[in-house]
Amino acid sequence: MTYAYRLRDTLPFDTPCGPSGLQSARDLMGYVTRGETMPKREDIKKILILGSGPIVIGQAAEFDYSGTQACKALRGAGYRVVLINSNPATIMTDPEIADRTYLEPLSEEFAIKVIERERPDALLPTLGGQTALNLAKGLFESGVLDRYGVELIGANYDAIQKGEDRQLFQQAMAKIGLNTPAGKLVDSLEEAFVFVETIGYPAIIRPSYTLGGSGGGVAYNEADFSRIVRQGLHDSPVHTVLIEQSVLGWKEYELEVMRDHNDTVVIICSIENVDPMGVHTGDSITVAPAQTLSDKEYQRLRDYAIMIIREIGVDTGGSNIQFAVNPHNGEVMVIEMNPRVSRSSALASKATGYPIAKIAALLAVGYHLDELPNDITKETKAAFEPSIDYVVTKLPRFAFEKFVSASDTLGTQMHSVGEVMAIGRTFKESLLKALRSLELDVRSETEGMSVSELESKLYPNPLRLPVMMELLRRGRSAQYLYEKTMVDLWFLAQLREIVQVEQEIRSLPDPTEWNWELWREIKRIGFSDGELARLTGTDDRELRRLRLKRGGAPVYKTVDTCAAEFEAYTPYHYSTYEWEDEVKTTLKERVVILGSGPNRIGQGVEFDYATVHAVWALRDAGFETIMVNSNPETVSTDYDTADRLYFEPLTFEDVLNIVDREKPIGIILQLGGQTPLKLAKALSEAGVPIWGTSAEAIHFAEDRDRFHQLCQELGVPQPRGTTAKSPAEAIDLAREIGYPMMVRPSYVLGGRAMMIVHSEAELEAYLEDVYSQLPERPSILLDEFLADAKEIDVDAISDGETTVVAGLMEHIEAAGIHSGDSACITPPASLGADVIDTIKRYSVLLAQAIGVRGLINIQFIVRGEQVFVIEANPRASRTIPYLSKAIGHPLAKYAALISAGRTLQELGFTETPIPDFYSVKEVVLPFLKFRDLLPVLGPEMRSTGESMGIAKDAYLAYYKAQEGANAPLPTHGNVLLIGEDLQELDREFTSLGFNVTRHPKSGATPEYQLLVDTAGTQELRRALEHGLPYLTSRQAAEWALKAIAAVKEKPLTIASVQELHANQQGSKNRETA
């Protein structure tokens, strides 16, 4: 054994030799806390943020949450923030959120105007979904960003390209040695067969450039393959199809990744899809964290995720990466990556407490993860990976009932319109909480089905989960379900345990004999009192009483990012049945505000807006605010919105538990839409102090007969109407009312099953086809339908003494179209002063008589000088955010303060404001997502979102609203007119320089720039699929015509909301002076 020499012999141990010795502990902490070295970018002063525009399927309220967080964070860091978003229903477009807010279309044309006017230093495109990313890409490609010296921050152009372009992405993955599903573009059947040999069956076929994915499919064998490829080659305008390796049935995972300029990468959350590959993740039941991966497998995905974010080159911020894992051998495929904040990021934020959007925004301006504090623990840093000690389940909420003829099969295209999230200590608990958060009675739907019916519903569809549970109840094995669905056996085992416990509960002695231990074991599985009542054949109120007698109240745990390793300061809680409760209460007076639950058609982000406003107003007024909600896509469920957040189902039991725990002095439920309103009666009976309009008044307005009586007493005219108990009676009574007539079942959910019938034959058809399909047999409401009349929406506010009409919104489309689907304008463009006065007078009378304390929405019909009231809803309506922005008054805040005892006088809101500009609201509709449906409006609401256009000129405002709704009107070219009596339109379009045709030509692509089809022909579907603007009513066509004329004459200018409202205040001051 020889060593040349020993260093130690020649060098005394204590010889100083380094530039520095070991630092002291204080020095070390200095590294952690050195604030002065924060590398925030000082060369940037003003940042442009792009929102995501109107809510559409696949791009919803989650971007309001992320955009709002980003604006707040960047302003907090000292930057000036400019925002463009055409969606008025959002919190982010509130004047207080950004320095300059442009409620303008998210189009290049308007973005250039904003950039020209504001000259921002940087553009942050990663927080407004695909819309923002696409717009930023366009602005980059057209050289606009370069010309105005605007730097793209967050994600650079190359990274966006690599993340979005399928081929570039596959190349990038191949470069780092990761697999993606093999795919090849082919233009012949022969070539397709050669390729499919290499990948095997099943194979996915995607025709190129067919919108809405038509013509594609999954082939399980040669025959299918040959048929689908042939069809695809035929359907594709360029006659090519993409053949892709199928990973159907593989386990699907998502990782949320954050990266900073220093190349620190952390994984915020792993998400496992209960529905395996083949169902869009937005439509899948998902669980956080991943449940069925060993550490070795999880760390491999983590390593891949880090490699991918580095290879794609996302500079900073959050990304979402999806993987497929073969359940039989662990083989991994990279499916896709979103180089931006996504719906899953919002879910991951809510699931872990880690504010992804906020941190992503700060990283984009140079901060490092290890320098930003973790708000929740205060002492630790944002550079860590959250560890959670609970399970989060997300369930999607669908709207197939609104699109009756559409197939309910779920696939690679997203169909859900909203989602719920629930937190429990186990998967079972969180799943059962999530199921009841959905507000759907899925249990009774499946209970009545036969085994063979149930077995036929095991393909991916919205009902699959309850069907699987029902089949387990009927004795089918988990293995059987696994073979049919490929849902991992672990999840199926959990479902089986739930079903087993159900059976055990049935065989238990009477609930009066249950001791606390038994209660706890049952409740911690996740069963609600309602479900237990069903299982034991008792009443849920009685069970509640028994349970509380045994001390069985839930405890509330904290979401803290660190599994209790550090002290948490965030008041973000969920319930469970265990030992220790962590909620810290104060001596302040508390108010509970109920949120709006899952988004659905008819109840969307507008209600989140209203409840968040209530929280802010009451917090400023000195109350401690408590938010309860179950929707992860919202600002209301951000942990710093309210003083305390309970992420809980909005059911009677769960809300009452919170009320018992918090003992608030008031609870506000008039701002969250139907979800909290449904609880009004029960909560009121349970002695909960309901603030604002009383539960009785709310139900009074819903009672048709009492409302009718009231209108008669007040002398407010209504269209003639009556109620029939049976179809036969309906036909008799209809003769008295006369046709056309509005017919609907007595309970109405967003206009479901509502129809206008023009003759007895049509009424009979309705009773036969629609009414007979309804599960129960409700009575039938018949109402005179006033054809060619105008419909007016009114939002008014009352403190009991004074009632102020906040605004009148004139519908563009004639009466008969659901108010949620009509475009409208405020102030009204065509109503005479007398009519306006009449409407205001009636509104005040109704509000006072009903006893409103807060907001009321009233719908009127105007024919000539005649005004009729059709319905009144004493609650916040979906027009509140739009109207608030149009008049510059935060109506939801006023309503909250009124319910706390303030008066309109004190609030300084005593007159109907008359803005000096017009605001038009236009809607967006999800027809493209539902194959073969005609995009025709009717009395059933189907829009998912809205845009707002603001201008001094009413028609320019309409023009902007159309562009904001992604249906920009052409100023020249060809117009196709289909329908009767359109000669006038024909002439006017011609005089504006359009080529007008009256008959559609068959061809691959439509040869027009605008379609007006009042007859509802198939041409509408074609226009929709080709992304061309179409108008389905004569009124809309007339407005479009005038808007096109206006835009040819007058310049399109822009103004920020802040300026508009300041002018508003200014002109008011001048008036009073």
Place this chain on the structure above:
Amino acid sequence: MTLLNKPPAALILEDGTVYYGYAFGYVGTTVGEVVFNTAITGYQEILTDPSYHGQIVTMTYPHIGNYGVSVYDMESNKPFARGFIVREFSRVASNYRSNQGLQSFMEQHKIVGIEGIDTRALTRRLRTGGVVKGVIFHGRVDKALQEALSQKARNHEDIDGRDMTPEVTTSLPYARPTFRNSPRVVLIDFGIKHSIVYKLEQAGAEVIVVPAQTTPAQIMALNPFGLVLSNGPGDPGGPQYAHDTVWQLLGLLPTYGICMGHQLLGLAVGGRTYKLKHGHHGANTPVKNLVTGEVEITSQNHNYAVDVDSIPGHQFEATHINLNDGTLEGMAHLRYPVFSVQYHPEASPGPHDASYLFKRFIEEVNAFEGARAIPAVQGVSRL
């Protein structure tokens, strides 16, 4: 057994606190120091990590056992944890890698478990009250039994000051077969995790594992080009012979200390260690590399830490710190290729961010082999 009527069990802490739950695993009674681990995955690696010798581990993640047990995930030949506390133990294991369910694994290795307790409440208790001894008992407990069991916990020997390495180290040295002409490193086994061996081999070393009590002369007789000090259970102040061994070998070989190896290095050069209130046990701790400025997410499992201020000056430089609490996570000698980290670069369970340290070490080993002498380095800029 029905789901609502499971066999009772209880966890009794030395202060008399009782947590009622249900029995799983091996039926019996166990006593040990109660610690918590916040890793979401990796229960098998945790159970079989010898560093948990003498400890009862609480998992903060509520579902444990989901993916079963795999022969490839053993960190040693058997589990070392004394007991296992979980919120809900999974009766079903669903993973293609699984060879065995957690229940039968625990029965086979006589590990007593308790499920169904409020593990979050227990974790908060451990966080605020610090490390505590406890007993898991299967069966119903009455007042008298509670008192007896909490007395049993109190009587249980403290981990502090004890040398636990003889109970976990290999009895005989062994060499891992290698087909490559790799430089040889000696790995002193104070309670080694298999992953350390694998990682060294992967990085390109021939590994000879020797018992903790192997003398410096015996080690040098193996003709190594590097020395690795492994992780291990208990108080690093316990195995005093090891301080001596490390001291004598310091400067002779490129040296790499992991976890307890890091603490032993600190103690060997005259430093001090102290017990953390509740230790670091998890897979999500951010550590900053002070040399590169990079942040790595690390796997951690230690109750003791090296007191930075106690290391004699001008020998070592702090290279890594814990971003959560500023404690020392790594140090390097200013002249010799001698460095150590408090956390677990071999991961298992946990992130692989720090695996570069193995490469760094093997670079030093290769350089040393080439030079046949320890090259003097200036600072620690290459770490």
